[in-house]
Amino acid sequence: xxxxxxxxxxxxxxxxxxxxxxxxxxxxxxxxxxxxxxxxxxxxxxxxxxxxxxxxxxxxxxxxxxxxxxxxxxxxxxxxxxxxxxxxxxxxxxxxxxxxxxxxxxxxxxxxxxxxx
Amino acid sequence: xxxxxxxxxxxxxxxxxxxxxxxxxxxxxxxxxxxxxxxxxxxxxxxxxxxxxxxxxxxxxxxxxxxxxxxxxxxxxxxxxxxxxxxxxxxxxxxxxxxxxxxxxxxxxxxxx
Numbered sequence: 316x317x318x319x320x321x322x323x324x325x326x327x328x329x330x331x332x333x334x335x336x337x338x339x340x341x342x343x344x345x346x347x348x349x350x351x352x353x354x355x356x357x358x359x360x361x362x363x364x365x366x367x368x369x370x371x372x373x374x375x376x377x378x379x380x381x382x383x384x385x386x387x388x389x390x391x392x393x394x395x396x397x398x399x400x401x402x403x404x405x406x407x408x409x410x411x412x413x414x415x416x417x418x419x420x421x422x423x424x425x426x427x428x429x430x431x432x
Numbered sequence: 433x434x435x436x437x438x439x440x441x442x443x444x445x446x447x448x449x450x451x452x453x454x455x456x457x458x459x460x461x462x463x464x465x466x467x468x469x470x471x472x473x474x475x476x477x478x479x480x481x482x483x484x485x486x487x488x489x490x491x492x493x494x495x496x497x498x499x500x501x502x503x504x505x506x507x508x509x510x511x512x513x514x515x516x517x518x519x520x521x522x523x524x525x526x527x528x529x530x531x532x533x534x535x536x537x538x539x540x541x542x543x544x545x
Contacts (some may be wrong), residue, residue, distance in 0.1 A: 319490055349533060356435070358522050358536035366531045405475065418465045418534060419488050422475040 316344045319408050321423035328396045329431050336426045338390040339408030347409040349420065350380055350391045354402045365389060396430045403427050433458060433511050436537035439522050444543045450511040453540045457525030464506040465534060466498060469520040481506055513544045
């Protein structure tokens, strides 16, 4: 079965420091990976995706993610964290074993990012 | 472009009642998906509609159903509500293209008492 794991429930980082939110995946075939962010009482906002090509993917709000096939990881990174980045972050993989369509995503459990002033 | 709109934002219902949630996708998007978000189970896929046809369905009981109209607007219905149905229900739309990302609405918070 296809799955995504986010090993950290919470990540704490000081404002201005680099941040990393970890994600590992298990899929059959090529992975199609996504990162989303959720602010309180809001829906999920798309940050970036990896389909194929360069292993470093750049996304919205200064975020980027590094795809590593040998480690089956897709970690989210930002060079300099802001207090406003504090939110819940979800990694997701498209469930390609699910026939008939392309929009079933399997989400990780989420990682709460807390950026302290 | 307006985003995905979900109504209502909040609902309180009693066990045994039924509820209908509404979703208006981004203009031009023909695919609408529904997800349930709970603290215990996280984000779980309910179903997806494309051009008024259900393409995919997740592992939820038959009490959960949906439909899509010719203008791509979608509704989901939950009958015979249970306490465990309390959740944030998220609707997402996506454009054409195999790798188009999902764009989510702000959700409907359903509380069953």
